[in-house]
Amino acid sequence: MPTVKRDTYTPDSLLSVAVRVFNERGYDGTSMEHLSKAAGISKSSIYHHVRGKEELLHRAISRALDSLFAVLDEPAACEGRAVARLEHVTRRTVEVLMAELPYVTLLLRVRGNTDTEVWAMGRRREFDQRVAELVKQAAADGDLRADVDARLATRLLFGMINSVAEWYRPDRAASGHGADGGDTSAEVAEAVVRTAFAGLRTH
Template sequence: MTRFACKNAAMTVSAKGAQARRGRPGYDLDSLLAVVVTVFNERGYDGTSMEDLSAKLGIGKSSIYHHVDGKEDLLRMSLDRALDALFAVTEEPATTAGPAIDRLEQLVHRSVEVLIAELPYVTLLVRVRGNTPVELRALARRREFDRLVGDLVQEAAEQGDLRTDVDPAVISRLLFGTVNSLTEWYRPRRGISPDEIAAAVVKVAFGGLRTTS
């Protein structure tokens, strides 16, 4: 607890006292992270202080430090949650066996489902532009994911299953640009299931929009 100046330590103790009196339940790491990621998305990571998190969580900073080493640790865990879920998709049977075009389609479909299931975490991920070690590592992992997508697009092109009049590199950017754009507009309340949205993305991207040409 040497992290606190005396003044803050005193405040923390009194906050914890108040909290205990009101019987507010504690957080496990998951439920803590669920609140933290929302604050990061609302205020931006740089614009969020441990004081902000403490206020939003309604617990003292020492209670947060019980779970993590600090703000950057919370960022790392939030970003890893999104990245781990996305990389897990690349190891599923449907994305690792069969013609490349089908694996690519499946990768897009499942990525949309992951994006929706982990919406605040993926939203945080796609907005990362910073220069802290945690952010640079997340950007490197994103590039690794993009490379996997790029390889799959290239393979599908080589197998003759992809239109040849658009650069495969552009196709792979457009595909995941479309997927990632969901973080900007998809809200669960719209009443469309994750599977329906994923199917819509796949239909529009792979099948096209026009009924005539």
């Protein structure tokens, strides 16, 4: 397992290492000893910056959530027909997931076992609900099929988006391996939008 050298150690590099270890071992299966070994620093050095591993979890999940909620405030997510706004949010959510892959992956894996995880799940539900409102509005406008329940459509949409975290590998994208995981974020985002809305749009 690669380590972070002492002379390049920063709070950001510690967070990056912690997220990698959380994703590899699971949050519950990670100890401060695991984190100190992976970061190449002492546990006391970690405690100099954070109170413990749950603070690292909170910082990591906050980074993912802040990036996702920022999408909802973009002009294209706030103006125009609901269906166009929904397509924009879908496209940008995929792009954020790919840009912040380790952090969003960690967010998707929380199960509510700690106060931070309960908070994160609540924030995820809030994000999902705001997207669901766009789905409902687009359906009311006649732009989405009326025979598909809005709640089900929202779940299917997020299912497609979140599945990207299971197979996308940034290193393969950088090496240009194409269909086996090397597509760019723009290509993947466009594919998700085209595939999802081909089945949801009324025209």
